[in-house]
Amino acid sequence: VPVPVLVLSAAPAAWLPALQLLRRGSKAVTRHWKAMHFQRQKLLALTEYVRPRPAVPPRCLPRRAPEGQQEDGYARVLRRQVEQTLRGSRMVAVCQYNSLPEEDVATLRHFLRRHNIHVHFVFNEVVRPVLAQSKYRNLLPLFVCRNILLVSPQAPAREMLRVLKGVPQVNLLGACIDDTILSRQGVENFARLPSLEASQGQTVAALSLLSSQTSSLLQRGPAHLTALLDQHIRRLRDTGAATEPPLGQSTGDH
């Protein structure tokens, strides 16, 4: 049995009609949709929901980046791998990669591996933050399209260029060899340089050049004198004049 409850509402006390006659036959709750009084229909039409319409539509405003992007564990692992490879390599070459068939990729990998060059396929979105924090900051503009990294603990530039020349789909963009950023021309020049042993030998030779010349420098005066006197003897012998040769004494003094 429903108990009449006194309801205290914040709204002001309204004027209620004394008698509410039930004119229509059906009850309040019906199975069918009960026809509404016209006044009620008007009231419902008046009090419908009106959507807020901002002066600038939201699609004209700049879109905010979606928030709540969780740090991907896989991306973290890849980044750590890239950091490790960069740390342990002397040469880092960035090449643009156009699609190759799989066996060609395997062959390229094999030829480069022969010269101890490792091939790494990298994702730009993984590599960019790693590079931005490391010393290879200036290589960032190269990482735009599909790239591969050729890393090596030595710097076999000549072999690398030779292999890459036979693969037109892989283009060298730039490299960082021994903490020096080189462009494509720079790498070619670097390849044309003589090897370390040869250049070391050249340096040693250049440095010891002066010391090797000291003895010949010192002997230059007497050698010049000896030559002059020899020529003098020859001229005298030619003229046939028999002069006492003081040559033996003069050369004996020096």
Added chain:
Amino acid sequence: PAGPGGVAVHRAGLKKWALPPDYSGITIPEKPKLKYMDKVPAVPKVQREPRRLRDIRGPSQVATDFIQGQYGILALGGGYLHWGHFEMIRLTIGRSIDPKSMFAVWRVPAPYKSVTQKSLGHRMGGGKGPVDHFVTAVKSGRLVVEVGGRCEFEEVQPFLACVAQKLPFPAVPVSRESLQEMRREEEEKRLDNQNPWTFERVVASNMLGMRKYLSPYDLRLKGRYWGKFFLKHRV
């Protein structure tokens, strides 16, 4: 994405794998399937009860939130569920869930309200008819069944939608998140309504003598309910 010169630069990014859902806190009860509901209560009432249609009218105050499960069927209108409906729900859900990893729970009681029916072809009068069957009253906003376990909403939705369609009132399958979202949207709508005239305001202050044409229940129902129907589009 456009590159320099307006040419589209195609790039394949890193595939972000979503973690599989975590079902660690979920325990399947001993009887995962829905209990059988009697047609007639164990102690049937002798006295015939009046119709009392107000148990269909208006929003529900009971069973509006989830208890055990994660997904359920929400009633968006009022109505009576009889034994046929109960059997349909029980059998459909029992057929579609895997008792080892999912469970279902009733959120409505067994039929308790007696409904009388006069025999066909007789004129009015002669007293109230005998009790024909028993029903359960369901108001709008009430959950009918709850389903839970190691499953996703997308797996559960098809058969819950199938069941919801067969119920005598409009119903919709919901999950905890979708119900919260529904409530939040409703609240937002109510707050950012640009219309200065609301049903509530007009009725409470009896503007233009509107209460002559409205029921005293409309103070409480605020124009969102009409009889047993729930007007979803009204704010």
